[in-house]
Amino acid sequence: MDIKRRSFLKGIAGAGAGVAATPLISGTALARESYKLQDEHVGMLYDNTRCVGCKSCEVACKRANNLPVEPDEALGIYDAPRDLSEKTMNIIKMYKDEDETAYIKRQCMHCVDPSCVSGCPVSALNKQPNGIVTWDADACCGCRYCEMNCPFNIPKYEYNEFYGKIVKCEMCINTNLPKHGQPACTEACPNEAVIFGKTKALLAEAKRRIKESPHLYVNQVYGEKEGGGTSVLYLTKAAVPFSKLGLPSLPDYSQASASESIQHTLYQGLIAPIVIYAGLAAIAFKNRSGDKEE
Amino acid sequence: MDHAKPVGGKIFTPPILFLSLLFLIGFYFLVVRYIYGIGSVSNLSHHQAWGVWKVMGVLVGAALVNGGYVTAFVVYIINKGTYHRFVRQAVLFSLLGYSFAGFSLAYDTGRYIGLLNFFIPKYMQTNSVLFEVGICITAYILILAIEILPAILEKFMPEGGQQNWAASLHAYLNKILFLTVAFGVLLPTMHQSGLGGLAFLFGQKLSPLWQTPLISLLYVISSIFMGFCIVIALECLTVADFKSKSYVNMLGTMMKMAFYVAILYSVIRWIEIFRNGAAGQAMELSFESLFFWAEWILIVIGLYLVSGQKKLSSPKNLFLGSCVLLTGGILYRLNTYIIGYESVPGLTYFPSLPELMISIGMFALQIIIFITIIKIFPVITKE
């Protein structure tokens, strides 16, 4: 009897360990690939060789999406956000060293396989069929896991509200996009430094520009592969690499796919938990009488 | 049946009054938080969205309360019935710990009404590790409540074994105990692996000293040795029946299990550190590496304090060893969520005083409730 119980226990422990180790050893069983860019996904292409840093896009964004100004500290009269925040979801930042200046436009990248969507416990963040990643006020519980896991630090919770919202770029999906057919920032840009379109077409355009003037650009379209790809793509001038613009260098798979591969292996169909539960219950049932005499 | 008895004694002792004061201060700031928002009392910000509330309440708290889970495992699964005397206080402490973890989740979440969406099918997001963690915590609180119910019921059962509603419910619970116990072991395992899994999605924002695909496994393993340690430390503080040789022996055996589990944990951790190529990073002089080594110094001292049979039979070593190992495990969690986490290079986070006071106040309340319950209800076994 004693021996039987032990071997049973061993069997279960073995099964448990096996389940836990599968994704790490074989890497295949239930591995979930990074999602792929779809034909209907829309996005933006920003090319800092064309940007003059006029910030028209920032102003247009705030106007279209009804965002408050963030006055500068010195005079308190100009809108001068220093970084993305709960009041600013699109910003132009500048990199400067002795001989080079370069701009970078930051907003949600609308990742092809977003961490924020994968992590959100209550489906408040969703990737729409057109690829735009949206936020749903009715669903969100304000856990701020999205703030923690977004590789680009995009979602911003309103810490100074008693019941704050998550603020992030939604490519004007409810504001400028239905009205004018494109986001406010691309519409406002005087130089076509940032343009709107189907992401696949934008990627082709970006590659065309690099091919046409290879001396002008770093030979990389940021967002083609980074973190499994993003719907917003960047080009940068040859002298200033992306790392200097504050963009992280990410692997070419999405963290969401890596994380969900492990989750799915452990919980697919709840089979492993149910088997282990049944085993534990059986053992506890067997041990039940002996326990009382103690 | 075990022979648990109420501890008795006065309820409002000076330590309890002091803890109540801490609780009131925390409660005051909690009210402020609900009126003026999270930013008004805490240093949480866009670069550190999770701070001491989540870490204290959910990560550390939930790991500390794993005593209920390991004792249930030892008693009912490995069938060491003699350890039964440890079950009740461990389960009670787990119950309180998890309730507070759930509670701190509630005041940490910015749109708390949305927490209900965890239970509305339309909103459930089953790919999310956080969803899994939330469901596990809720379910486990329920299970723990069922596990502790017999102690409460015994208070209402008539002397001399007559039947009344309490007695029949008690008997029924005993019958289905094996079902609850199995949940009581499964759920915390899932939940602990989830707490590790949460950090996996941070990707590169978590330093390679801690980031690994095995982080879920490491959280489960470390929660097991921490579970043993918390049972031992609590025993030393509350029961301290050191005159009984068998009692000290049992503590020693549990400590031995904790010892081996902690070794296993350390081995996997270090394999992953080398595999990640993070060993160099550990050698650099930085805030991160400082905390990293603090973690390991604690683990090593803890292991040393309880290595060998002689030390295992010394109550002093058992108590110190379990406290030090426990602190090492806590620091591991603190490190993965705060110290090793960096979203914007150069920006650091330190909790504000009101933020800390809320956590401390709520922790004080937890201890008050624990002490009060063991005074009134038959939880603790003394020979």
Ligand code: SF4
């Ligand atoms: S950039 Fe961040 S917020 Fe935007 S889709 Fe990607 S993960 Fe989500």
Ligand code: SF4
């Ligand atoms: S804060 Fe809201 S949107 Fe972000 S992960 Fe939590 S529930 Fe989802």
Ligand code: SF4
């Ligand atoms: S509007 Fe165009 S040119 Fe002006 S800052 Fe924005 S992207 Fe650059």
